[in-house]
Every structure is written in structure tokens, then in C-alpha cells.
Amino acid sequence: MGRATEGPVLELRGLSAGYDDLAVVRGIDVAVHPGEIVALLGPNGAGKSTTLLTCAGELPPLAGEVRWRGAPVTTPLHQRARDGMAFVPEERSVLMSMTVRDNLLLGSGGLAPAVALFPELEPLLPQRAGLLSGGEQQMLTLARALATRPTALLLDELSLGLAPLVVGRLFDALRTAADEQGVAVLLVEQQARRALGVADRWYLMRQGSIVAAGDSADGIETVESMYLTDGRLDVPDAGAPVPSPTPR
Numbered sequence: 001m002g003r004a005t006e007g008p009v010l011e012l013r014g015l016s017a018g019y020d021d022l023a024v025v026r027g028i029d030v031a032v033h034p035g036e037i038v039a040l041l042g043p044n045g046a047g048k049s050t051t052l053l054t055c056a057g058e059l060p061p062l063a064g065e066v067r068w069r070g071a072p073v074t075t076p077l078h079q080r081a082r083d084g085m086a087f088v089p090e091e092r093s094v095l096m097s098m099t100v101r102d103n104l105l106l107g108s109g110g111l112a113p114a115v116a117l118f119p120e121l122e123p124l125l126p127q128r129a130g131l132l133s134g135g136e137q138q139m140l141t142l143a144r145a146l147a148t149r150p151t152a153l154l155l156d157e158l159s160l161g162l163a164p165l166v167v168g169r170l171f172d173a174l175r176t177a178a179d180e181q182g183v184a185v186l187l188v189e190q191q192a193r194r195a196l197g198v199a200d201r202w203y204l205m206r207q208g209s210i211v212a213a214g215d216s217a218d219g220i221e222t223v224e225s226m227y228l229t230d231g232r233l234d235v236p237d238a239g240a241p242v243p244s245p246t247p248r
């Protein structure tokens with residue numbers, strides 16, 4: 001799995017990011033190579049979404065840089081999308097009043113490739129997207145994103161609120177896209193156990209920093225020993241002492 005021998009397609013070097021002048025992400029280094037799925041894990045407020053928004057060009061870096069295909073990138077989201085970076089934000093991004101068909105036609109990948117990836121969508125094409133279940137809506141979102149054959153796919157909490165079976169289906173599609181098309185996937189997830197089941201590597205964020213990293217072989221035990229209870233990352237108390245992990 002993964003093609004880590006090639007250089008990273010997406011790389012964060014010493015990246016700090018946040019809102020106005022306030023950095024909520026501080027000096028992080030992250031790399032995602034073609035064909036690998038990288039999970040960005042961490043409790044609520046760790047800075048995962050801020051990191052993804054900065055990768056996508058929705059927020060400017062406060063320090064450090066986002067590198068895309070080996071060079072620093074400062075273009076806005078729409079330009080990055082044209083250059084092969086697909087971004088699925090946390091909030092549902094289907095147009096609820098439009099049909100499934102029209103939602104798919106809005107994507108630059110078109111209808112046929114999307115339905116080929118998710119044949120489950122075919123009977124739903126005439127339906128309004130707002131009438132779909134949450135899982136079907138996320139399937140539509142993922143189908144539309146993957147149909148564009150992106151170089152990289154950034155996903156924020158794709159699995160939020162979905163049943164395990166549906167999450168499994170979505171993650172299987174991600175694995176296939178990474179393995180067969182070489183898509184580089186950066187996956188922000190609260191459900192660490194699930195994410196580690198599909199990811200090649202992971203980074204654990206806490207309070208704006210990367211506090212640990214590893215690959216799938218040493219994933220769950222390490223993460224579990226730090227923050228995990230019952231398959232979900234604990235929300236730390238504001239005053240709780242910070243454990244001392246060994247960053248790589």
C-alpha cells in the first residue's frame with residue numbers, strides 16, 4: 001500500500017495557521033505521498049480542521065508553508081481544485097434542493113465515472129439530494145470528488161454520524177482510489193479506530209501540535225495508549241496534564 005518512495009504530493013513544513021493573528025496550529029510537519037491514506041487524528045479543538053482548511057487554501061499560513069507537488073502553493077481553493085486538490089469540508093456539501101444527477105453533473109468529473117464508483121447512486125439519480133440518508137449524501141459527495149480523478153483528496157470528518165457499514169463502504173472506496181489511481185488522501189477523523197483501519201500512516205494532533213505519528217503497523221496501540229477510549233478519542237480537560245509522547 002502507498003507509494004511513499006515518490007516525493008510527497010502535499011506537504012506542510014513548519015506550518016502555523018489560525019484565525020486573524022491567533023495561531024491554533026503551531027509548527028506542524030505533515031507529508032502525504034501519492035497512493036497513501038494519511039489520517040489526521042486528535043480530540044476536539046486540536047486543530048485538524050484548521051490544518052485542512054489551510055491545505056486547501058481557505059486560510060493563509062501564519063508561518064511555514066503548504067507545498068503542492070514539490071513547490072510552495074499560495075493559490076485560493078478554486079485554483080487548487082483545478083490543479084487536482086479535492087477538498088470535502090466537514091459540513092455536508094451536496095446541494096439539497098438539486099437532484100443527485102444534477103449534483104453529480106456539477107462536478108467536473110461528470111456522471112458516468114461517479115456512478116461507476118458508487119453504483120448504489122444509480123437508482124437515486126432522479127431524487128433530490130435532500131431526501132437521501134446521511135450515508136447516501138456522503139456517498140454522493142465522495143463519488144463527485146473521486147470522479148474528478150484528483151491528485152489529492154482532503155476529507156474532513158467524512159464518517160460523522162454515519163452507521164459503521166456505510167463508513168466501511170466509503171473507506172473501501174478511498175482505499176481503492178489510493179491503490180488504483182494513486183490518489184493521496186488526507187483524512188481528518190474523530191473515529192480513530194476506523195481511520196486507522198484504512199490509513200497507511202497517521203499523525204496525532206493535540207492543542208495545535210503534532211504529538212505523535214506512525215504507520216498502520218503501530219497505529220492503534222499507540223493512539224489508544226495516549227487518548228483512546230472505546231474507539232473514540234477522548235476530549236481532554238482544559239486543565240489536564242499533557243502526556244509526553246515521542247514525536248517523530
Ligand SMILES: Nc1ncnc2c1ncn2[C@@H]1O[C@H](COP(=O)(O)OP(=O)(O)OP(=O)(O)O)[C@@H](O)[C@H]1O
Nearest residue numbers: 019024042043044045046047048049050051190205
Ligand atoms: N472560525 C474560527 N475563528 C476562531 N477560532 C476558531 C475558528 N474555528 C476554529 N477555531 C478554534 O481553533 C481551534 C482548533 O479548531 P479546529 O476546528 O481546527 O479543531 P479540530 O481538531 O478540527 O476539532 P473538531 O474535531 O472539534 O472539529 C479551536 O480552539 C477552535 O475553537
